[in-house]
Structures are given as structure tokens and as C-alpha cells.
Amino acid sequence: MLKSATFSRGGVHPADKKNLAKDKSIVRLPLPEELIVSMSQHLGAPAKALKAKGDTVSKGELIGQASSFISADVHSPVDGVVTEIRKVELASGAVADALVIKVNEEQTNPFTEIYDWKNQSREEIQALIKSMGIVGMGGATFPTSVKFSIPLGKKVEYLVINGAECEPYLTCDYRLMLEKADEVLEGIMVAAKAVEPENIIVGVELNKKDAIEHLEERAKALGYPIIIQPLKMKYPQGDEKQLLKACINREIPSGKLPLDIGAVVCNLGTTFAIYEAAKFHKPLFERVITISGESINEPKNVIAPIGTKFSELINFAGGTKDDLSELVSGGPMMGFGVSDDQTPTVKGSSGLLALPLTIDDSKSFPCVSCGKCVQHCPMGLQPNRMFRLIKHGKYQEAMNEYSLMDCKECGCCAYTCPSHIPLVQGFKLGKKLGRKK
């Protein structure tokens, strides 16, 4: 195993709580009766729905078409009938058209034919990734095809695969590394064919030591030139800026992309989707989701089709306990609070957490200028000052003088704030209102 690395500035060490679902093998969710497939599965413009009410859809069929450059195709996860098209709010708060699909009792079983991706050209693989609707599955859901289209003259020195999984509770990538190591590694090689990097690095945090060793062993056995880089546990290591700092010791300048420092970052879950796309021409319509949290009866890692309602996942995991206080889509540091358990999953849904009361709201005090937010900010920002400016409506000043737009809402500041000030909430608001002006 290589010497472990990490990023240098800020960060926090929340308890990782991965034990809850760590040892649960990935199981397939029994098909629900109804799916709600949103046309906004990704960052960017929502896809254009290609089906109308009453149309039949088949498994893997294109049902939503990418509507602009930054957008992605959406495919039907099942054989079924579209019963309704309506506006649906997602966990992120985005509202978009969604196809409500009644799932047929009889399901076909396509995607068994094996394709040889090694004989395909770079352009063909890039086109395949686009047509299979693949997006970043770490949560940001940036269309992978856009990320992989390297402008002429730009060279990719590093392809960095993000297996940090630094959010507490989540174990979906960890289970993939253990159970589908060969597939994940092959998917990485497909991605490598698309971007032609000089080096391939997989960054994995040290709380997944067995996964690091397993990947290393399999990469060696399969003869792939993939380096597995162990990372010291620190949140937010799974952010691409911190990941690149840890893995290749380069900093992405403010407002620039990884490509500007010669790197492409891809989530580990995404590489499994890329593998399935290349090998079976199977579009991205299902994913591994961790169902965990202290208030769920039987934590699980499940493969579920996109559009599964959260209530189905909760029922499959044995329901919630009485002390349930909050439902979270994603990880506890950056995930979204869910108000309605009928909300459907999307391509970026990495976890569904049922949490008991963890934050004591009575502990709210005025800012005592302790400076913890400044010292823990991985971006080197001054959250205390930005928050004060936003409170007084000075959004432009917060943006221009204190680089509010560099904040990625990782939550380190609010996590450490002893006065429990809702800093991240303030920054989300400040960005929105500041952009409008």
C-alpha cells in the first residue's frame, strides 16, 4: 500500500458511522409498482420528455432527450406504461417534469449481449457514454460526457477516480469496490480510453483499508496500470478540489476546472455505470443506494431503479424507528433534508438516511468570533464575515471581497460552529440573491 496522503487546509473529522451498513452486501430492491422518473436527473437543463400519457415504455428505452450541451439523456428503468406526466419536486428542491410509470408485472431481460469496447475508438466511447445518459454519481450529477470531452490541445495528465466516500454513513462505493472490483477497474479503463490520461489514480480513504488492498490486488492481477492511493480520513476529501490536492498535490485555481491543472475526476460509482454501458450497452437507470442511519431498522445497500420513492426504500429496510427526526437524501454533511417520503430517487442519490434528533436547536448562541469556521474552511474562506455581510443584505460584497462563490457548501463551518449558526443556509441564500442582482 502506498503512503497515505491528504489535503492540507481545513476540514473536519466527523464520526464515520459506516459500521451501520458496511457489511451489508448489495441486494436488489424488488421492483416497485410505480416509478417517478424525473427529467431533471442531472446538473444542467432538464431532458425533454419523449413519451406522453398512455405510452408504453420498455426497459432501457430513451424517454428523455438531452436538451442542451449540459444535459443528459434519461432512460426507462422498467417495462411499463406512462400513466401521468406531472411536475415533481426532488430532494434537492429542483422541480421538473416527471414521468409516472406503472411497472408491468412481466419484465424483459435485455442487456445480456457482450460488446468489445477495446476495439472501439476514443470518439465512439465518448459517444456511448453520452447516449447511455451517464452523469457523475457522487451527488453533483454533472454529465460525464461533457467532462470527458477534452478540448483540442488540452492534455490529461491524471485521471483521478474518486473513491474517497468521505461522507459519514455512506457505503455504496465501498460495497462496489469490494463486490465489483473487476467491473469497477474495467470501467476505469473504459474511462481512460475516453480521456487518454498519462496516469490513473484511485483515491480511497483509509477507513476502507480492505477495499484498498482488494483493488490493488485485482488491478495487479488484471494488469491494469491503476494506482490505488490511500487517503487519510478527513472530510471533505471527496470534493474534487480536495481530492486533487490530496492525490496529485495541485490546487485548482478559483473559478477553473480540473482540466486546467491537467486532471479529470470521475466518481467511483460512475465507473461501474461506465463499465455496464461499455460492456452491455446498458444505460444508467439504476444505482446502488445506501439506506442507513440510526433510525432505520435494517440498514442496507440496495440496487434500485431511478425514480424509486423513498418510502419504498424505507419499507425495504424494515421501516423507521420511533426516534426518527429527519430524512436525508445523500450524506449527512451535504445531503438534502426530505420533507416527503414520496420523493423519487435520481441518478445522484447515493444514500437515504433516517436520522434521530442529532442537532440540539436550543444551543443557538450569538457568534462568539471563535474563528473555528475560518480554521476549518477547506477553501480558506472567512465564513463568519461572509455570513455577517449576507445578514445585512450585502451579497455583492460577500461575493467580490470574500469569494462567496468559492464556497461549495461542504458544511465544515456549520459543523464546527459552537454557536450553531446556520452558516450554510446563509451562503445558499446569499448566492441565490446575489446572482439575481
Add this chain to the structure above:
Amino acid sequence: MIKVRTSPHIHGPLSTDKSMLYVIIALLPATLWGIYVFGLSALITVLVSVASAVLAEYLLGKVSKEYTINDYSAIVTGLLIGMNMPPQIPFYIPVLASFFAIAVVKWTFGGLGANWANPAIGGRIFVFFSFTSQMSAFSLPRTLMGSADVISRAGYANHIVPDAFSGATPLSVLKTGLSMGMTGDQYNLLNGRPVTDFASKIGEVLGINPFAVDAFFGNTAGCIGEVSALLLILGGLFLLYKGIIAWRIPVCFIGSFGILAWIFGGVPYGNGLFSGEILLPIFSGGLMLGAIFMATDWVTTPTTPAGEIIFAIGCGFFTFLLRYFGSLPEGVSLAILLMNMMTPTIDRYVKVKKFGFVKPEKKAKEAK
């Protein structure tokens, strides 16, 4: 019922009220030592200080309709004021100090988080300049009273045991000597002052002046809570472990003071550079209490790591100036007050280096 909140959905172990409790716990060993060596009057002083600070907080809460007793910050302020009092002080002085600290220094500026000066420091300085003679009258700790030296010099017979002996602090002895024009080895001025047998032995073995050893362990005259450097350091390590204070302020404060004392400390005594004593000045007086517990106050110190270092070095510098060239033996609290004033300015101009910050390229190059 399900709650919906913005991320993050988990929170770290620290909260403001809990941190205040930890500070109280960290201060207790040094306080208890002070009460042990100075006796009942010290206990009363500490209790009166804390009670009047809490009472002030409660009464002002009634006025402003904002109740802030539950954050425990008034107890910390009261305890620090008690620790900063000489043991035989008349009880009304700590009462005045506590009321001044809570009402004037903290409340008038907007309460917790909005005050520009450390309330305990403000309270101490207010009573120090109002009641200078009472605030400068110290007594010897219990551990020095048994010393044969004290008994014989005081001329007491064995069967008369007084409650307390008045005794000067090492720093005030040095200051008095200096004002009388004494020069030479600073420690010569202390010769003949009481010292514990324990410190003499240790001092002999390690080759350290026994007065520094006594000051380290807390066998010296001084304010109730400041005498035991050892217990204050232990309290500081506890706060460091709990993540409430960082190493930067105490280390840079004491370090910069120590370096200046070493380089220039001998000069007022007619000695050359690099001849100043270090250990005794560091361990005696209010330096440990100030550097570990009062200069690390969250509210009145800079928020950036670089700012903290500038603040601490400033504190060390002013402490050195006030102690060696001022008219008073002590300077820690005034030094901290001075730097409290500088804090908003430091925070305005000292910024953190941002992630991915690139220096703008010079325009001259573009012109070419």
C-alpha cells in the same frame, strides 16, 4: 414529526455553553490550589466574584429581556475576576469588578460575542486603577509560612500562628529593587525571601533558581488563581485537547515575551544584551493565567490563524514593555487589553490564503 433542515445534518461536539463549562473545569485546579494556599479569604473572594457576575448578568437580562445565564459565560468572567484578585482583598472590590465587567465591558456593547474587550480584564483593570494599594497587597501562601526564614524574620514565637503574612510577589520585589537603583543579577534582589525546601533542593539539582521552581509549582505570593503555573498549564492542555483553544496564542505570547526578556531583560539592571532571566518572569505574575485563559478568549481575539499569532506576539511585546520599563510590576492584563483593541483591525487586514489563490500577474509583463 419529521424535521427538514439545511445541510449539514450532523454537528461537531462543541457548543458555546459546553465550551464555557470546559473552561470552568480547566480553571478549577489552579483556583482550588489558590484557595488551599491562601485560605478562607481566597474562597470568599472567588465565591463573591462569581456570584456577583452571575447576579449582574441576571439583572441585566431582566432589563434587556434577553436571558443569557444559560451560556455560563458570566461564571467564567466571575471566576477569572476572582482568580485575578489578591487573597486578602476587601469583598466589595471583586463585586465592583464583576459588575463593571458584565455591565460596562460586556452588556453595553451588546452582550456575549459583541464586546471588544475581555470582560474579566476590563473588570480587573478598572479596580486595579481604582484601588491600587489594595490590589497590590499580597500575602504569602501557606506553603511558605512554615519556612523557618519567615518565622525568624517576623520574630514570632512558635505558639503564635497568624492567619496570613503579607509578602510581596517576586515581580514587585524586582520592580522595587529596580526603582531603588539596584543593579546586577536580578535574583540577588530576591535573596533572603522565603523559599520552600523542596524548591531549594530541586533548584540545586537542576541548576535553576529556587524562586522560579516555587513560582512554577505555586508556592509564591500573588493573585489567587495565578500562582500555580503548573496547574494553569494542565488546564490549558485540557482545553487544547478539547479543541477549545489552539496552541498559537499561548505559545506565541509566552514565547515572544520570553525571548524579549532574555534579550533585553538584563538591560534595565545594567547588564548587557542576552542576559535576562527567563524562567521566573514566565512562571510568576499573571502571564500563565493571561496567556492561556484570557488572551485566548474567543470573542476578543482575531479569527484567523495568522491574526492570532500577530495578536499573541503583540501581547508578549506589550507585557515585556510594561513589566520592564513601566512603573508597575505587572503588565499582562494591560497588554491583552491593548491587543483586544487591535483585534478588529487585525481581522480586517490579515486574510487567509484562499485555496487555489493565484497571484495576479504583473501588468508590466503584459505590456512587453
